[in-house]
Amino acid sequence: MLSKLANPLKILGRSHARSVQTISEVLASQVPQKQADLLALKKEHGSKVLGEVTVDQCIGGARGVKCMLWETSNLDAEEGIRFRGLTIPDCQQVLPTFKGPSGPENGEPLLESLFWLLLTSEVPTKEQVDTLTADLHKRAELPGHVVGILNSLPKDMHPMTQFTIGLNAAQTGSAFAAAYQAGAPKSSYHDYVLEDILNVVAQLPEIAATIYRNVYFDGVVEKDTSLDYSGNFCRMLGYNDPSFDELMRLYLCIHTDHEGGNASAHTTHLVGSTLSDPYLSYAAGLNALAGPLHGLANQEVLGWIQGIQKKMAAEGKEINAETITEFTWDTLNAKKVIPGYGHAVLRKTDPRYTCQREFALKHMPDDELFKIVNTIYEVMPGILTEHGKTKNPYPNVDSHSGVLLWHYGFTQFQYYTVLFGVSRAVGALSQLYWDRALGLPLERPKSVTPEFIKNFCEKQ
Numbered sequence: 051m052l053s054k055l056a057n058p059l060k061i062l063g064r065s066h067a068r069s070v071q072t073i074s075e076v077l078a079s080q081v082p083q084k085q086a087d088l089l090a091l092k093k094e095h096g097s098k099v100l101g102e103v104t105v106d107q108c109i110g111g112a113r114g115v116k117c118m119l120w121e122t123s124n125l126d127a128e129e130g131i132r133f134r135g136l137t138i139p140d141c142q143q144v145l146p147t148f149k150g151p152s153g154p155e156n157g158e159p160l161l162e163s164l165f166w167l168l169l170t171s172e173v174p175t176k177e178q179v180d181t182l183t184a185d186l187h188k189r190a191e192l193p194g195h196v197v198g199i200l201n202s203l204p205k206d207m208h209p210m211t212q213f214t215i216g217l218n219a220a221q222t223g224s225a226f227a228a229a230y231q232a233g234a235p236k237s238s239y240h241d242y243v244l245e246d247i248l249n250v251v252a253q254l255p256e257i258a259a260t261i262y263r264n265v266y267f268d269g270v271v272e273k274d275t276s277l278d279y280s281g282n283f284c285r286m287l288g289y290n291d292p293s294f295d296e297l298m299r300l301y302l303c304i305h306t307d308h309e310g311g312n313a314s315a316h317t318t319h320l321v322g323s324t325l326s327d328p329y330l331s332y333a334a335g336l337n338a339l340a341g342p343l344h345g346l347a348n349q350e351v352l353g354w355i356q357g358i359q360k361k362m363a364a365e366g367k368e369i370n371a372e373t374i375t376e377f378t379w380d381t382l383n384a385k386k387v388i389p390g391y392g393h394a395v396l397r398k399t400d401p402r403y404t405c406q407r408e409f410a411l412k413h414m415p416d417d418e419l420f421k422i423v424n425t426i427y428e429v430m431p432g433i434l435t436e437h438g439k440t441k442n443p444y445p446n447v448d449s450h451s452g453v454l455l456w457h458y459g460f461t462q463f464q465y466y467t468v469l470f471g472v473s474r475a476v477g478a479l480s481q482l483y484w485d486r487a488l489g490l491p492l493e494r495p496k497s498v499t500p501e502f503i504k505n506f507c508e509k510q
């Protein structure tokens with residue numbers, strides 16, 4: 051079914067003279083039913099209670115408080131993430147993979163196939179994924195002023211700061227912001243938002259690659275649009291190795307979404323609820339991702355491992371279980387966190403850690419840094435348990451990602467969170483589409499003062 055637009059303000063979508071349905075067409079056909087389903091859910095269960103909020107939860111960062119609708123993924127404390135009901139191994143089994151001459155037999159899923167799944171809740175065919183790849187390539191061109199701004203930034207500005215500046219600058223192209231100003235009705239918002247979401251996802255690799263090439267190399271970004279999104283991104287970064295392309299496919303897929311409560315997704319959702327457009331909403335999400343307790347932890351992990359290497363080299367010691375234990379206690383006694391360990395929800399090893407470990411076992415079993423990461427994994431849960439503070443002594447995604455990149459010569463670890471940011475757009479913005487399609491309101495929870503809590507509790 052073709053997208054029926056209530057509003058002639060702008061031409062949306064692209065016309066396709068072929069039988070394969072595009073993502074815009076699939077979504078347009080899903081919206082009426084989903085709107086009806088949500089209305090029915092509210093009508094039938096709107097006044098039921100989902101849980102209570104304790105004072106500890108109110109003061110303690112709202113852990114476990116169920117107060118946000120998020121449909122693209124769900125996180126179980128023991129099992130980890132499911133994308134539209136599919137675990138990471140499920141996705142590796144059913145989602146289309148790269149099929150070019152350099153593609154391996156059992157490759158990693160294409161980022162575009164996960165994007166399709168997250169947006170539509172359907173497993174796409176390879177033909178459908180190909181339409182999305184081609185569409186994203188067509189939308190990827192950056193406005194000239196964005197490149198100019200990126201080129202003018204100081205090389206020592208953190209890559210994440212440059213990334214949010216680049217995305218904010220690209221906001222001049224927002225179809226939603228323009229349509230809103232021109233008086234578009236609420237019933238059409240999601241059509242413009244989808245246009246922006248596809249453009250943002252398409253443009254992020256070029257913003258990211260321009261930063262990488264500017265800061266560490268010659269500023270030249272070369273493309274290969276005969277490849278998929280991830281493969282082309284690798285070429286833009288300056289890497290030309292089919293094995294690295296596979297890593298990037300895996301990396302970009304597993305970092306996309308982690309239900310709604312994580313800081314980057316939640317921020318995108320919150321800012322989007324004010325009807326800020328997808329560029330501004332996701333730029334805000336990127337600022338949240340740039341924090342060391344969230345996405346920046348992958349940079350911190352590499353820094354921490356280098357700290358071990360430096361110390362042991364200076365003391366003439368080997369890096370082994372004993373010296374890692376010693377270094378860990380030094381960190382903990384200095385009242386610092388061990389980056390890459392612990393989680394606000396997970397209580398087991400993150401399956402995103404596990405699949406990266408499997409990738410390493412397959413592609414780089416003898417890598418020195420991988421061996422160190424493995425030894426850390428052997429000793430850390432015991433140490434953190436003995437330390438007695440963290441509720442989850444196991445590794446999260448950030449504990450492993452940098453080591454894989456390093457193996458391929460991608461050693462500029464201050465940049466790693468930018469890669470995470472390219473990926474997280476796909477999850478956070480897929481949900482943003484449904485936020486607007488379902489007409490979700492401004493998010494505005496109630497805050498309370500300490501006096502209120504005291505008086506309220508004393509009266510109980």
Ligand SMILES: CC(=O)SCCNC(=O)CCNC(=O)[C@H](O)C(C)(C)COP(=O)(O)OP(=O)(O)OC[C@H]1O[C@@H](n2cnc3c(N)ncnc32)[C@H](O)[C@@H]1OP(=O)(O)O
Pocket residue numbers: 342343344345347382386387388389390391392393394395439440441442446447448
């Ligand atoms: C993509 C991602 O965002 S994944 C997470 C990436 N972040 C990191 O890896 C940073 C290290 N980890 C942490 O700081 C935490 O585990 C977080 C931020 C991820 C989760 O925080 P919380 O939900 O508050 O964890 P938790 O309830 O277990 O914290 C209890 C205590 O243990 C401490 N703790 C938690 N994890 C660790 C850790 N890795 N090392 C040392 N102490 C820790 C907390 O700082 C807290 O101490 P406090 O009582 O003095 O404030």
Ligand SMILES: O=C([O-])CC(=O)C(=O)O
Pocket residue numbers: 307308311312313314394395446447
């Ligand atoms: O879920 C969280 O709070 C943090 C996380 O792992 C992510 O956002 O990927």
